[in-house]
Structures are given as structure tokens and as C-alpha cells.
Amino acid sequence: xxxxxxxxxxxxxxxxxxxxxxxxxxxxxxxxxxxxxxxxxxxxxxxxxxxxxxxxxxxxxxxxxxxxxxxxxxxxxxxxxxxxxxxxxxxxxxxxxxxxxxxxxxxxxxxxxxxxxxxxxxxxxxxxxxxxxxxxxxxxxxxxxxxxxxxxxxxxxxxxxxxxxxxxxxxxxxxxxxxxxxxxxxxxxxxxxxxxxxxxxxxxxxxxxxxxxxxxxxxxxxxxxxxxxxxx
Ligand SMILES: C[S@@+](CC[C@H](N)C(=O)[O-])C[C@H]1O[C@@H](n2cnc3c(N)ncnc32)[C@H](O)[C@@H]1O
Numbered sequence: 001x002x003x004x005x006x007x008x009x010x011x012x013x014x015x016x017x018x019x020x021x022x023x024x025x026x027x028x029x030x031x032x033x034x035x036x037x038x039x040x041x042x043x044x045x046x047x048x049x050x051x052x053x054x055x056x057x058x059x060x061x062x063x064x065x066x067x068x069x070x071x072x073x074x075x076x077x078x079x080x081x082x083x084x085x086x087x088x089x090x091x092x093x094x095x096x097x098x099x100x101x102x103x104x105x106x107x108x109x110x111x112x113x114x115x116x117x118x119x120x121x122x123x124x125x126x127x128x129x130x131x132x133x134x135x136x137x138x139x140x141x142x143x144x145x146x147x148x149x150x151x152x153x154x155x156x157x158x159x160x161x162x163x164x165x166x167x168x169x170x171x172x173x174x175x176x177x178x179x180x181x182x183x184x185x186x187x188x189x190x191x192x193x194x195x196x197x198x199x200x201x202x203x204x205x206x207x208x209x210x211x212x213x214x215x216x217x218x219x220x221x222x223x224x225x226x227x228x229x230x231x232x
Contacts (some may be wrong), residue, residue, distance in 0.1 A: 003088055004185040010153050011077040012062060012070070014041050014110040017048035019096070022214035023180040024145050024223060031055075036141035038169065039131065039149035042074045044110040046125050047117030057141065059129035067115050074111045078104070091187055093215045132164035139174035146179040151190035151224075152217075162192050163199065166226070170205075176227050181220035182209065193224065202226075 020026065020043070029035075031054050037046055040058035049056045062070055085092075085100050097103040118126050129136070131149075146169070150162050169177050184190045197207050206227040215221035 002186040002188070003091055004187075005081060005084055005088065007080075007156075007185070010039075010149070010156055011081060012041050012074045013077055013081060013107055013148075014043035014045075014074075014114055015147060016044050016106060016110045016113075017052070019214060020045040020049075020145065020147060022096075023147060023212060024178045025210070025212055029143060033142040033175070034140070036136070036144040036169075036173065038144050038146040038165075040126075040147075042070065042111040042114045043147065044113035044117070045145075045147075047113045050117075050121075050125060056125070057127055058125055059127045059134065059136075061128065061130045063118075063123075063126045063128040067119050070118070071111070071115055078107055078111075091218060093218050096214065096216060132161060132168050134168060134172060136172040138171055141173050142175045144169045144173040144177045146177065148181070150179055151182050151192060152184060154184045154190045154192055159192050159195060162196065163201065166196070166202070170226075170228065173228065175229060176225060178223050178225055180212070180214075180223040181217060182222050182224050183217055183220040185217075187218045187220060189219075196224075 031052070033055065035049070035054060035056045037043065037056055037058045039060050040046060041060045041062055043058070046056045046058035062073070082100065082104055085103070089100070097106060150165060166177065182190055182193050193209075196202060208225050208227070209222050210225055211222050
């Protein structure tokens with residue numbers, strides 16, 4: 001049987017700006033776009049990107065909790081993942097992170113930067129949102145980034161949920177949606193990728209898969225790009 005992380009739920013673990021920059025090829029994104037980070041959790045992307053002049057709104061269901069509660073849940077999830085990793089090292093590519101300790105240090109850096117920024121800016125940057133339904137306005141954002149939420153957790157969230165989240169993102173995003181990775185927790189392409197690309201509801205859109213310069217889960221080095229331009 002294929003090995004994978006054994007997770008009861010979607011975990012509260014976050015990545016850094018550097019990882020987002022590689023996963024989503026942000027070099028080709030003008031800094032003045034209004035970016036929505038979808039299910040951003042304890043990622044430090046919003047904090048770091050804002051400091052660099054990007055216009056980012058982070059959104060996650062966990063933002064109704066206090067910084068202390070979030071930190072405590074994140075620590076538990078991080079420990080649960082780190083305890084399993086020594087038995088799963090073959091599932092991952094150890095290039096971006098040299099080893100398990102380097103990974104842990106990076107994840108701790110991300111959530112600590114997040115907590116500080118969350119305390120300082122609250123709902124100016126961090127909007128509570130329970131996908132698939134949000135209170136955001138039509139086309140409030142130009143680009144939505146979805147990191148480690150859809151596809152990866154196909155055992156936890158079904159196809160109908162994926163569809164609904166993408167429909168909601170199409171409503172609140174004017175230009176494009178980028179989703180990374182497109183593999184599940186076993187490092188296999190999610191069964192929902194082809195299903196989505198052939199879904200009649202989305203056949204007016206340009207949906208493509210692009211190889212990017214970031215890989216942690218082995219084979220997880222592609223992002224999905226959903227382009228809304230030309231569909232109005
Ligand atoms: C693995 S974390 C990814 C965090 C961030 N995107 C990153 O890559 O660093 C998954 C996040 O999804 C959030 N989440 C799960 N289900 C959600 C839902 N229905 N609506 C909003 N957020 C959700 C969790 O709270 C968690 O922060």
C-alpha cells in the first residue's frame with residue numbers, strides 16, 4: 001500500500017513567502033494585483049508579501065480564533081506531522097528542505113511570523129472565511145492562490161466541495177486562480193484534476209497545468225491555472 005501522512009483533518013500548518021513565490025511563480029505577477037490567499041491558515045505569505053508591497057488578503061476559517069488558540073492548534077498539528085515524517089522520508093524530495101529539522105524550522109518560522117502579523121493587523125489582513133461560501137464581493141480580488149487545500153486533501157473533502165470552492169473563487173476573482181499542488185497526500189495526481197478539467201460547468205474557462213520550480217511532496221511540482229480572461 002502507498003504510504004502517506006495519516007491525518008484526521010486538514011492540518012493547520014503554514015508555508016513561507018519563498019515557498020509561495022516558487023509554487024505560484026509570483027515573478028510573473030505584478031505587485032499591484034489584489035491577491036486572495038485561500039485557506040491561508042498560519043502561512044507567513046500575507047505578512048511577508050505585505051512587507052514587500054504586495055496587496056494581499058488572507059482568508060481562513062481559523063481566523064475566528066484567538067492568536068493563542070491558533071498557535072496551540074498549530075503546534076499540535078506540527079508535532080503530529082513531524083512525528084510521522086521519519087517513516088515517510090521517501091515520499092518527499094529533500095532539495096528545498098535539506099532534512100526534517102530544516103523543514104520544522106521553516107514551518108515554525110512561518111507560523112511565528114503569521115502570529116505576529118495576525119496580532120498586529122487582525123481583520124485588516126486576515127478575514128475569517130469558511131469555504132465554499134464567503135462574504136467577499138464579486139471580483140473583489142484579481143488573483144486567488146490556493147496552497148495545500150484543494151486536491152491534496154481529496155480523502156477529506158469530496159469533489160462537490162472542490163467544485164463549490166472553485167465556483168466561489170470564480171465569483172470573487174476577476175483574473176485567475178492558481179492551485180498548488182495537484183497531487184494528493186500519496187504524491188499521486190488527484191483524481192479530481194481531470195474531472196474538473198472535463199467538467200461542463202468549467203468548459204468556458206482556460207484551465208492549464210504548469211510545471212513550477214518547487215517540489216516537496218515528490219511529483220508535486222505542478223500548479224493548476226484557471227484563467228478567467230476571455231470568458232466574460
Ligand atoms: C495545510 S493548511 C495550508 C495553509 C496555507 N495555504 C499554506 O499552504 O501554508 C490548510 C488550511 O485550510 C484551512 N481550511 C480547511 N478547511 C477550510 C474551509 N472550509 N474554509 C476555510 N479554511 C479551511 C485550515 O484552517 C488550514 O489553515
